[in-house]
Amino acid sequence: MNASTLWQSYLHLKASEPKIRARDAAARLNISEAELVAADPLSITLFPKWADILGGLEILGPVMTLTRNEAAVHEKTGIYANVSINGQMGLALNPEIDLRFFLHSWRYGFAVRGERPSIQFFDRHGDAVHKVFLTDRSDAAAYDELVSRFASSHACVEPDKVQDQQVEQPDAAIDVAAFRQGWLEMADTHDFFPLMRRFNVTRTQALRLAPSGHVREVSLESVTILLHSAAASALPIMVFAGNQGCLQIHTGPVRRIVPMGPWLNVLDPGFNLHLRMDLFEHAFVVSKPTRDGQVTSLECYDASGQMIVQYFGERKPGRPELPEWTELAHSLPDVERQHVH
Template identity: 35%
Template structure:
């Protein structure tokens, strides 16, 4: 049943999507921007599409905790989490799903997520036909229709398990389209005094990332107010310098990025660092990072005392003073950070 044929707006979205695909535009986000809609609205317009349609979508019920737990059955997949300036892609298997202080953790050998379900509003199982066959994914969006997390099947993934998962978590409402709701981001940390209290509770780079992300646009001001032994501004091109040096010296890095709904981590060495136009990329088997260098408005060397001594991080902020991503040393439990990493961060030129 082709429900959108009864809705001219949704029918137009489907038609325009097909035309954009035929024109060679592959990214949903870019197509949605051209159509002046959110990516979530683009996906939701294809709920109820015919079996021979270019994209077929099933609405998922919002039982996010159980759904993520069931993703272990899919086997090897690719997890994707992004914000406007950084895309983090990691291959692996979803494993143990645990909850602590209203945060859901997915911690496997490769997949490493912190999920905040208050920002998860819509979920979809998506199948899209292309030249290389059918691409299958699970996609999750916030109330504004902005993607918080995606999961893509790989050739070795269990398609039967994917189809069963989609059926088991199918929502009773399979009408196409969503209504988006926009609201200004609210910072959990409202002033520098609150920031300092939270700063004292930071134990490692993961805690630091959460703190800086919670500051929203106040992050820049708070870093500027810290003592110089705790935070110093460095040139914005230090992201490239650090990644290239880490690849050359085989440093084991912790790379954290995300959005209000999900933080995704890579922990381990990197190898292939490539610049393509405005994009600074890590292109390794099992891990890809795509960072818009032109979106980095300021970069900060941050040094904090943690459970196992001092640890050093490079925090990258956008023009609104919001955290984009954070690089640190991948910590071996019970041991301090690698001396070579600390030396690298300490030697970065200051602004």
């Protein structure tokens, strides 16, 4: 299907369902979202100079950043400052826009000029990894200048087929005693990824094989309980959500918790979170040792074992986690096991 035919099909779909989002429309048209965006007559392909583009976003002033996966949409408003890229890894570090970039999977970038001008990044499969939208306080002239600096001739979007996920090796093939010892010897939460790589375990497998007392499966209701409890007590929390290419973090309180159909939402000034609760399969309270004491998180996964969202109490290196957070996490209800008669 050529670009103009594709765009006509999209407009036809949009006419019958005005509220349909680009991601869902692309799925309906059996294409990737990157192909849909590339077909938009108002979109401009950008050179894949990710570090330079990300570093140039600060001059836009306040923007809204959106990072998502299938079951979580994480939106933050603020200034896009303190970007540093080191090879294929990078971060943006400031109180509002707090991001981790994994650029090895980034392939396409577009400026989309419609009613809400944006810069959008996609991975090699054509899935959106990160989007940056102008707000009514953004500098539109700076946006135009940034776009013209990185504009390329229209690129051909040819997404890779989605690979099967990492095949989980049997538990019996893993040196479980050594893995547990490695877990107990962690000095920092960032030691968890190297530990999983060293033993070649998937994330949910790591939780299953964790040392006794360090992982507890809890009811999916825990997500709602946690957000309502944090809101009621003004407890500052950290909310991580993302995908293979980008992780976005909110640090601070949450206030307005609103369920709407299958979605559970946080609708606060500067921070919106949308969770598709019907896609949640498992939730775990996880405890990891660090040099600052135990760090406790609530981790949520979909049916394929992909992380949807992760919660921590607000903390900084060198400080133990907030006792109110530890207490809340440990008070969440256990999962109800199905009894087979």
